[in-house]
Amino acid sequence: MPAPDVDDAVLETDSVSIRFGGVQALSDVSLKIGRGEIVGILGPNGAGKTTLFNCVSGFYAPNRGRVRLFGEDVTDLKPEERAQRGLGRTFQQVGLVRSFTVLENLVVAQHASVRSSGLASIVGAPSALREERLLRQRADDVLEFMGLTAFRERRIGGLPYGTLKMVEVAAVLATDPSILMLDEPLAGASGEEGSAFCDRVEQMRSELGLSIILIEHHVPLVLRTSDYVYVLNFGAMLAQGLPDEVRDNAEVAEAYMGEGASTLA
């Protein structure tokens, strides 16, 4: 059952199931995210978390089930169309353009909000140049929010993995999403960096008004940050509930830590 007091879900999956060859990657996964919520998705490796993200963002088409964004059924829409409706996501492998600098990535990411016509840009019309300045300004604002201003002129190729994950989050923020899907943003991060990031996630919710879904392996951080948690195992919903409920759920603990474990973290 989804969180009890969510009737205004920004994102909803309804019995999503998908099968690859002989493997049932997801079976009957239903979840709901409310406006301004931070939701955590937990589960051991191979549980289907990224597959779920791919179904939600449109890179996989589920065999059964629907995906709804702000009440609209988007199951048949392309990924670009879902992005244009306010859905942003990060990828497990860093999702950035390698040949551009950090700033340039954030400018490209604002693609959907550019108003200048191609003609105006090609001839360098004043309106286009003005918008260019605005795009850069917005990019700088996002970099500042994420504490990445120092890396502004760096090419993607030279940055360490942890920094790149943060740049990727910045790029998605630049797309001005309403819903942010983060796929293991803390891979390669230290405990301190993880903590700092979780504070920033909270900031994203309170200052930017985002609704956030977070896949992470760092269980204590997820439990600390989320308002509600879903746990996947072998493609099915194993458990869901408030963080404290999930923490003390013996089944979940066993799925993660093996037999005999009775609590997570």
Add this chain to the structure above:
Amino acid sequence: METWIEVLVFGLQRGAIFGLVGLGLALVYKATRILNFAQGELGTVPAFTALLVMTGFETVGDKAVDRGMLIPAIVTAIAVGAVLGILLYVVVIRPLGKVSPVTSLVATAGVALLLTTIELNVFEARARRFPRPVNGGFDLPGTDIIVDWHTIVILAVLAGVALALAAFFRSAPGVALLATAEDPFAAELQGVPVERMRAMAWGAAGALGALAGILGAGVFESLTPGLVTSTFMIPAFTGVVLGGITSMVGAVVGGFALGIVSQAAIQIVTTYELDVPGPPQLAVLVVLLAVLLVRPQGLLGKSA
């Protein structure tokens, strides 16, 4: 009706060469995940070597071929092919490191260009007479069609090679080779000499190429620089794609199919007097597009 049997016979003859080249392509892909655009020239160069052996190492002029030297020539050619294949792996493919399939295709295309240019400069851009291992033919019973013994030779060689490869891939070293392609890291941990296996695969592909080159030149009874690439590569590629890029049986089946299809195309255009230029190439292109758009993994390949 007879014309169609003729189409079949010629189609099988050409198709067998496509299959031989295709086997080399599939082998290299299966073993090292590289699509070797130089596979054709791994055939032409050994064929020229064979010619050198048979004419007493004369590059200029058109000296008559000494048929007594046929066996040594063939053996030398196969050896040259194998060495060339290994050399190609060690000097070009390995230094490339881990690159995308397109990049390795481009690199091997560059090698093909290099080899063709060397041939052009050493052997001049003209056709030289090239012998068949067995001349003459026999009447196909019940028809007026003559089947060349050369065709039988090609089919026999193809069958032999196919069986040998099938047996190899069921044996321990063969399985090890497949393992190195699937998961080189794990194979290395298991103690499989990965680099050596890969070099071996390329050497085998070179030897296969040499066979294709000799027999292919025999089909036309003439050898020109770049022969195998310009005449057999694209149909062989298409055959491999049709059969499924990881399937050796597929490469052979696909090769035969393309051989018959391209011969049939010529026949149809002639019979119905259609004004369509380049019918065999057009037919090959149509097949390639059809496969890639409808079933990219080919008839016998595994789903991507």
Add this chain to the structure above:
Amino acid sequence: MSDPDVDPTGLIHEEEVWVEEVHAARRSSRLPRLLVLALIAAVVLAIPQVVDVVYINVVSRAAIYGIIAVSMNVLVGYAGQASLGHAAFLGVGAFASGYALTDLGMPFGAALVVAALVGMAAALVLGGVALRVSGLYLALVTIAFGLFAQETLFNIRFLTGGGAGQTAPRPELFSGPVAYAYLCIGVLGLVLLFDWRLTATRAGRAIQALRDDERVAASWGIDVTAHKLMAFIISGGIAGIAGGLFASIEQIVSKEDFGLSLSITFLLMTVVGGAGNRWGVVQGGVLFAVLPTLLDRTHENFHVFPFTELTATWEPAIGAILLLLTLTMFPGGIAQQQGALLSWLGGGPFKRDPDAHTPAQGGGMGARP
């Protein structure tokens, strides 16, 4: 390069130094850069006057190869698509222009427009196929497409003159060899200008975002299909124009001129030049265009090579060796070697960026707002 185990404070400091360098470069006077650019332009414009009239057509060809390089760069360097049949677009433009000039009696400028449109149409067809097929299989399709064009399309007698070839007369205003060379250089300049502005548009950037990972582009709201087709169409159009100019060098073209080895040459020059950087690929194009002549001349004058017979027929081999060297040892090609200079000319510091194979090429986003 940054080591993740380095003290984070140290990393930030390193970044701040780099940012300072970039900002200092941007603040510094534009004058030296403009002077150098003017010098380069002057040298290029002087070439047709200075070169022996025997070689003037080589100059035209070099400029045209440069245009083709820009076309390849949009498709291969920006959008990351394979193209091993690009000679087909050149040929389509060449025959279209020839047909427009002779059979339709159009003026040269209009014929070039026709060539561009036909090139775009051909590219649209190939692009449509490219939507369904990717990577290695796309490469094979482009090879097949190139062969199909040469064997079938260019053999259609009434359109292309079949074996005899198609004539393509030069325009009256530029009929002399030197004048025609200037025309080709002029068109190259316009094409470069167009490419420079293209990278400043959101469409141009979106195309470049396709190269690394289409899914990321899609997640940023970029219509992958539309932009991929756009890349094909732009590339085809530029190649078509190059074809129109190409046809009128010798004023006759036939299907033999547009084979697989030419397509491979185009790919080689793009890779060796440095795919993704317009200045690099243009130099690659020029290099491969003059290489045969260069080899002939060197052979006559210097006999420096161990093979005293190193003539133009060895050109493809040299090209292949350059390709293999680039792929194994110098991945960014010529552009990477010139990284410092290119960075400086674009308004940045005179430093080769160690993190990028392909240097920034200025314009669009590299330039100051």
